[in-house]
Amino acid sequence: DSGVTQTPKHLITATGQRVTLRCSPRSGDLSVYWYQQSLDQGLQFLIQYYNGEERAKGNILERFSAQQFPDLHSELNLSSLELGDSALYFCASSPWTSGRSHYNEQFFGPGTRLTVL
C-alpha cells in the first residue's frame, strides 16, 4: 500500500458524460500528479499540483481539468467523454518537486479504471 488513495476504482459511463476522479496523497506530501495509461499511448503525464497551485502541464486535453484543495486532495474532471478516453488514470504524490533528492520519489495510487461506452 503506497498510502495514496483513489476513488472510485472503476467507472463505467457513456460518451458525452462528465466524471470526477478523486485522489488523496500520502500524509505530508504536497505534490500531486495525474497520469493516464492507455494501450496506445502508454503511461503519460497529465498535470501536477504543488500545495494547491498548478505546477506543470503535460498533454492534457482541454476537456480535462484538475484542482488541488486546501486539504491537499485532488480531483481530475473529465468532460464530454469520448471512447478514446477509456484508460487507467493514476494519481501520484511526493513530498517535494524539484532538485535531486529521495523526497522527489513519486508514489502511485491504485488507479481508477475508466470505461467509456
Place this chain on the structure above:
Amino acid sequence: GIQVEQSPPDLILQEGANSTLRCNFSDSVNNLQWFHQNPWGQLINLFYIPSGTKQNGRLSATTVATERYSLLYISSSQTTDSGVYFCAARGRGAQKLVFGQGTRLTINP
C-alpha cells in the same frame, strides 16, 4: 524532453532463472524510478535510483548516470514476479516522470 527506452519488450523465463532489464535515457536525470505493474494494474515502487546501486531482496538496480542507463536485476525468479516493469525518469528542471514502454516479464512454473 527526456526520452526513455526499455529493453527487451518481452521476456519469458522459467521459475528460478535470473533476468536483467535495461533502461536507457536521453538526458541527465534528477529522478529515476523502477516500478512493477502487477496483473491488477497497480504500480509498485521498486527503486528510486538516479545513480548508484541498491538491493532489496532478490531485486537489485544499478544506474550509471554518466552513461545514461539503468539496469534492474531479478534473481531466482518466482511466478509472482510476472508483470510489466517500468522505468521512469525525470529530467533536470522537469516535474513529470517520463515512462518507458515497459518490459513484460512472464515467469512460467
